[in-house]
Amino acid sequence: MSLAAPHLAEPVADRAQVHELQTRIRQMQATKLESRTLQTHPALSPLLPGGSLKAGAAYSVRGSTTLLMAMLAGPSAAGAWCGVVGMPDFGAEAAGRFGIDLERLVLVPHPGEHWLTVTAAVVDVLSVVVVAPPARAKDGDVARLTARLRQREATLIVAGDWPQVEATLTVARSGWDGLGTGNGYLSSRRVTVESAPRGGTGPRRTAELWLPAVDESFRTSGPTRLEAVS
Numbered sequence: 001m002s003l004a005a006p007h008l009a010e011p012v013a014d015r016a017q018v019h020e021l022q023t024r025i026r027q028m029q030a031t032k033l034e035s036r037t038l039q040t041h042p043a044l045s046p047l048l049p050g051g052s053l054k055a056g057a058a059y060s061v062r063g064s065t066t067l068l069m070a071m072l073a074g075p076s077a078a079g080a081w082c083g084v085v086g087m088p089d090f091g092a093e094a095a096g097r098f099g100i101d102l103e104r105l106v107l108v109p110h111p112g113e114h115w116l117t118v119t120a121a122v123v124d125v126l127s128v129v130v131v132a133p134p135a136r137a138k139d140g141d142v143a144r145l146t147a148r149l150r151q152r153e154a155t156l157i158v159a160g161d162w163p164q165v166e167a168t169l170t171v172a173r174s175g176w177d178g179l180g181t182g183n184g185y186l187s188s189r190r191v192t193v194e195s196a197p198r199g200g201t202g203p204r205r206t207a208e209l210w211l212p213a214v215d216e217s218f219r220t221s222g223p224t225r226l227e228a229v230s
Helices: 004-036 065-077 092-097 112-123 139-152
Strands: 060-063 082-087 107-108 128-131 155-161 167-178 184-197 204-210 226-229
Touching: 065 092, 065 128, 065 155, 065 167, 065 184, 065 204, 082 112, 092 107, 092 139, 107 112, 112 128, 112 139, 139 155
Parallel strands: 060 155, 060 167, 082 107, 082 128, 128 155
Antiparallel strands: 167 184, 184 204, 204 226
């Protein structure tokens, strides 16, 4: 019996070492995803948890194509490849004026009923992807796309509602400047953007932005406020 004891102990030691290795790998992977962020436009940074877009995560934007462009402008200016799926009215010319590099922008305006498959394929090769879902996605499809985002370390920005997002940005109020007494040109747009964190827990952020300003730039027009959730 004494001769067998060392052999019986070895598998236990092996399992312990394997468990320790698995734990270390998970910790390293989590740290990598948590620490990797994408540069954000300065006007939007105060509205996002952590002040930047997170790789491997999804965000929701409600009520404004211009706000979607602002979300893309920071990563694009930093050299990221971006894509837009299912938005035939997304204006490339306007995107270029707002600082998005058109040479690193991929547009898929009409993905059809296979929009989710197309989005997953685009996520495989691009850093930031905007999608406008024509229908509600099934829970299983959302889970698979979420796993792919984490695997590819891509960021998804959804025009509309989407489950499991890091934050939801909504244009709550909007007004244009530039018109005189019945004449003139619309020159700038002031908006109030509200940001709700994941699950709606924690303080909401509210910011006044020029989206765009008279010089077609994005910038803040007032301080960002934190509001407790009732």
